[in-house]
Amino acid sequence: MxxxxxxxxxxxxxxxxxxxxxxxxxxxxxxxxxxxMVDSGYSTGAMRKKFGILPPGDIMRASVSMSKYDYAILKSIFYKNRPTSLEKINKDLNAERGPSLGNLFLLLVSQYEGDFVTALRALEEIVESVGHSYPSTLEQSNIVVELENGDIIKTEHKIDEPDYDRSLKIKRAWLDPEVPxxxxxxxxxxxxxxxxxxxxxxxxxxxxxxxxxxxxxxxxxxxxxxxxxxxxxxxxxxxxxxxxxxxxxxxxxxxxxxxxxxxxxxxxxxxxxxxxxxxxxxxxxxxxxxxxxxxxxxxxxxxxxxxxxxxxxxxxxxxxxxxxxxx
The missing domain is CATH 3.40.50.10680 (CofD-like domains)
Structure with a gap:
């Protein structure tokens, strides 16, 4: 077949x-x-700002979920459990919660190898993924939405956890800047x-x-x-x-x-x-x-x-x- x-x-x-x-x-x-590739919240957003890395969190979870091993266990290891003992990096990132092991791995390898996709493939090799994850873009950008009253809200974190009137629905979305x-x-x-x-x-x-x-x-x-x-x-x-x-x-x-x-x-x-x-x-x-x-x-x-x-x-x-x- x-x-x-x-x-x-x-x-x-x-x-x-x-x-x-x-x-x-x-x-x-x-x-x-x-x-x-627009995640901007918590440690992922902090890593983007400090190191210029593409947002690692979402694509890391996609790669790990394709592992031949149990995703629930890998999710705890690579994503959910956040080390509190890493005082320097937690202080430098100044994020609301510390970085995950998966994000730290992609940051370290992408900086050492000079390529984000190479780091991603290394992670997939480690967890024995049965498929590959592909970033939708390799360039930095943010999602922007217009609400039905004309207000403009920028970045994923502010859209995902809104502090504006929740009765105002999203009218349309785009990327800023436009990226290939x-x-x-x-x-x-x-x-x-x-x-x-x-x-x-x-x-x-x-x-x-x-x-x-x-x-x-x-x-x-x-x-x-x-x-x-x-x-x-x-x-x-x-x-x-x-x-x-x-x-x-x-x-x-x-x-x-x-x-x-x-x-x-x-x-x-x-x-x-x-x-x-x-x-x-x-x-x-x-x-x-x-x-x-x-x-x-x-x-x-x-x-x-x-x-x-x-x-x-x-x-x-x-x-x-x-x-x-x-x-």
Whole structure:
């Protein structure tokens, strides 16, 4: 059986869910990631300012999630656990939380080797990733959004953790400065059988990965099926994007050269334990207005963890069932 070439576009934890799901079926899929490069918060943002490094956090998680080893363990080692004993670097970065091991590795190797992608490939070699991550761009840039009242908000951190009136929704997004897409990322997109978007924050994770110059054209040139993994929730206090399923779809499509082929939605009815998990993590459920969605492209299924949150193993089975649609 010929494997399907699948590219996941996005950033942060969302892409890691889809990549973890796909790696369950490496007999069917060749996987890669094209990752947003606009993260500006916490230690990642501090590293960008002090060392001029490309933001390492999101793409590090994408690479680690493709490891043949358990992602939950690797996530704790490379991302979640932050050393408090590194007094000098923590002081120099002056970040709200210290740097992760993964970020420190990419910083050290990229500075020593003089190349960010070389550092990324070294990390993937260490964790034995089954695919590669590609930065959406190799140049520094920030995401900027215009709110519906005309206000302009700059940088991912200020958009992702807004201090403005939350009733003001995001109207449009762009990069400042405009930057070209990484040529290897464009190649991956053009050669893909399927391009998966998400899950994750619509603007600061997914759309931001699509904004470098050339990516929209590469998607248009590809013959890939376009698949949006919506999940079922959004961060209650996060970016002021859509709240209805149809709005998520419509706003993503406004940045694409053609309509989505498949929309994957988690239609699980949460139990009490899962509801409590959502409350603790600050998640609100998406308003599922299915009457406003083309039913022919909507794929609903249960890919919820028993404890709450998206389950890569269950999502992987949905991807497996969809593979026949990729010609």
């Amino acid at each position: 010929n494997k399907k070439k699948v590219v996941v576009m996005g950033g942060g934890n969302g892409s890691a869910v889809s990549l973890s799901a796909l790696k369950q079926h490496t007999d069917m899929f060749d996987i890669s990631a094209v990752t947003s 897409a990484y040529k290897d990322a464009l190649r991956e997109i053009r050669e893909a059988d399927a391009i998966l978007f998400g899950p994750g924050d619509l603007y600061t994770s997914i759309i931001s990965a699509m904004l470098p110059t050339g990516i929209k054209e590469a998607i248009d040139e590809s013959k890939a099926k376009l698949v949006y993994v919506v999940g079922n929730a959004y961060h209650t206090e996060g970016e002021t994007g859509p709240e209805k399923l149809s709005e998520f779809v419509n706003q993503l499509e406004s940045y694409l050269p053609r309509p989505l082929d498949v929309v994957v939605y988690n239609n699980t009815e949460l139990n009490n334990l899962q509801v409590e998990t959502y409350k603790k993590r600050g998640w609100s459920l998406i308003d599922c207005d299915m009457e406003n969605i083309n039913q022919d492209r909507l794929v609903c299924g249960n890919y919820e963890r028993s404890s709450g949150g998206l389950c890569p193993e269950k999502l992987g089975m949905i991807f497996k069932s969809l593979s026949s649609q990729c010609k």
